[in-house]
Amino acid sequence: MNKKFGIGTGILLGVLLLTSMLTCCKSGGSKAPAEGDAVEVPTVNPAVYDDMKKAEKIFNALPSPLESAMLVKSTGAKFDLSLLNPIGNKNNYVTNKSMALNLGIYTCDLSFASLYEQTQLIIDYMNSAKKMADGLGILKAIDQATIDRLEENINNSEVIMEIVSETFMNSNSYLEDNGQSAIAAIVLVGGWFEGLYISTQLVDEKDFNGNKLVGRIIDQKLSIDILLNLLNSNKGNPAVDEIIVQVTEA
Numbered sequence: 001m002n003k004k005f006g007i008g009t010g011i012l013l014g015v016l017l018l019t020s021m022l023t024c025c026k027s028g029g030s031k032a033p034a035e036g037d038a039v040e041v042p043t044v045n046p047a048v049y050d051d052m053k054k055a056e057k058i059f060n061a062l063p064s065p066l067e068s069a070m071l072v073k074s075t076g077a078k079f080d081l082s083l084l085n086p087i088g089n090k091n092n093y094v095t096n097k098s099m100a101l102n103l104g105i106y107t108c109d110l111s112f113a114s115l116y117e118q119t120q121l122i123i124d125y126m127n128s129a130k131k132m133a134d135g136l137g138i139l140k141a142i143d144q145a146t147i148d149r150l151e152e153n154i155n156n157s158e159v160i161m162e163i164v165s166e167t168f169m170n171s172n173s174y175l176e177d178n179g180q181s182a183i184a185a186i187v188l189v190g191g192w193f194e195g196l197y198i199s200t201q202l203v204d205e206k207d208f209n210g211n212k213l214v215g216r217i218i219d220q221k222l223s224i225d226i227l228l229n230l231l232n233s234n235k236g237n238p239a240v241d242e243i244i245v246q247v248t249e250a
Helices: 009-019 046-061 065-074 087-092 096-115 119-135 144-152 157-177 181-201 212-219 221-232 238-249
Strands: none
Touching: 065 096, 065 157, 065 181, 065 212, 087 096, 087 119, 096 119, 096 157, 096 181, 096 238, 119 144, 119 157, 144 157, 157 181, 181 212, 181 221, 181 238, 221 238
């Protein structure tokens, strides 16, 4: 599907109809100690610390793009290039929001291409993900050395899987470590929705009963609450707020 924006209302609606468990969660923000407070031993406000740990927990609870791709392939689904976000769309993404969403989306597409051993697509989607990462200023997450290593091991599926996993984790770790947890959350959201979108499109509407892929999709219903908690823990970021509105109004 040609996704110019990243996650369209139609995709969101389809996902929400399948899961039937969209819940709006409220997250109460806690104020950090005043900047001028003098303390002999550095301390962390317990409420702030709890919020941080909660955000980390829900972030880690969502499946990575690679896990989503593995889930789909395990059902016996065939590879379908038309379901992936076209590589040519990469030049359309110029805002932090669209680049973050599509870093997740392209990483998910890269995972699918990798699992189905689509040699040229693997390189093309890695380069597309790199363009998103460069735009977000994640200089070391996907560098030229990563691309070179990928090309050198293009026929080694085990190494490719390692590179794909490292690419996604490095991107999110870099963002988290540099105080950009909201952008990291958007990257994960993009990858999660792309994986679920591809899954829903591969379902045979005439064969729902006993369909293994349908069962896998329904299993993702618990992730809806996790997803909303993750977004709500980053409320206040304009891009995150926009996505929350899109999800809750779809």
